[in-house]
Amino acid sequence: MPFTASANDFRVAPATVTEWKAVYGEVETVNIVPARARISGTVVDVRVTEGQEVRKGAVVASIEDEKLALQLRAAGARVAALNSQMTNAQTELTRAQDLLRTGATAQARVDAAKVQLDVLTSQLTAAVADKAVIEQSAREGDVLSPADGRVLTVPVTAGSVIMAGEPVARVASGRYYLRLSLPERHAAEISEGATVVIGGRSNAEQPRQGRIAKVYPEIQNGRVIADVEVSDIGNYFINERTLVSIPVGRRTILAVPPQAIRTVHGIDYVTLKSLQGTLEVAVVTGERVEIDGKEMIEVLTGLSAQDEVVTR
Structure with missing residues (x-):
């Protein structure tokens, strides 16, 4: 702690705290495909x-596409016709080979039958491929x-x-993240890796922490753009705006524990120890801050460093 404390009093000393700025961040996703x-x-x-x-x-x-059904029927008919022609060509080749063995025909007839069968085989292969293309188009x-x-x-x-x-x-695919747009006067104060606090969507929802993952080097219309990663951002809507508190600097304050402040008729008082005993001093308080893990209340005016405050 920045002060020494006993059971009933402590000595006030300056403490350095982080300065936070509340801005709105928009929920975005890594990819929209x-x-x-x-x-x-x-x-x-x-x-x-x-x-x-x-x-x-x-x-x-x-x-x-209704045309695909017609094309598929036409392709099927062409395949069936070529199958019939191949059957006839195979029969003709077999007949020619039988006649050639008995010497009743010439070799030229057998060669012609083979060529005709090969041509029909190639045509059938092409027709089957064309039909497969049409079937694939239908599946697409x-x-x-x-x-x-x-x-x-x-x-x-x-x-x-x-x-x-x-x-x-x-x-919207990929993880969600928050995109911040900050005034350019904070350009030198934000840095990658800094921890931020994301407010809840309702009063019942607890704030969560995030991390500044990227600060873009280009200033657009007087604004600095930064991306914040959140481990579990929840079921936010894309482009939904949520409140984010970011660290933009550090300042030195005087603070006392909450039990050291007594409020009478709307005025806050602090009890100081002096040579003559104790003294009630009116103070102006600020926001609650956390110093070394303990909750404190900032005192704007009314106290000085080294003052010894009595707690009750």
Whole structure:
């Protein structure tokens, strides 16, 4: 303690305390990523709503393109036709090979049958690949969440026509943090790593501590921007404002324990020890402060250093 104390008195001495400034910080998230449509079409189902928690890969909405169904049927018919042609080509090749063994046909006919079978095999492979592309496009009608997080906005509804690349929902992913905007006169007083106090959203909620994680080097419109990390920020809304107390300097004060102050008719008094005994002195008190882990009351006027105050 900055003073010596006994059971009933102590000697006042200057103490240095941290100067705090109350500002408002806005809750932000590390990333806001859009869940985009991968194909063009009509939104047939929206499975999320604003504020809902989603996991990465969860289906956000479903998009349907009627042309894909037609293309898929056409691709299936082409594959079936090529399969039939390949069956005939295989039969023709087998017949030509049998005739060649008996000498009833020439080698040229067998070679032509082989070439025809190879051409149809390549065409079938290409047709199957084209069908797979169409099937994949149909599966991409499901819009997936790009990350774990909370849905901020859903700008579409069922029945909306949407183009590929347009956002279906915006997801706030990553941890939340507070962004502060301070007057530039505090630029030299704040530093990374400093501890701040975040006020509760209600009187019943206890304040919590955070840490200044980053101070941006550019001053914008006379304001210094800083980010505050909080281990458990709770379920705040994005862009919600909350009160934050930050250290902006240190000052020297005189303070006494709360039990040393007696209030009579709205005036605060302190009892001093003197050579003649005790003396009642009127004082003007300030805010409550913590010095070396003990609660004290700042005295603005009425006391001097080395005064011996009686506690009761």
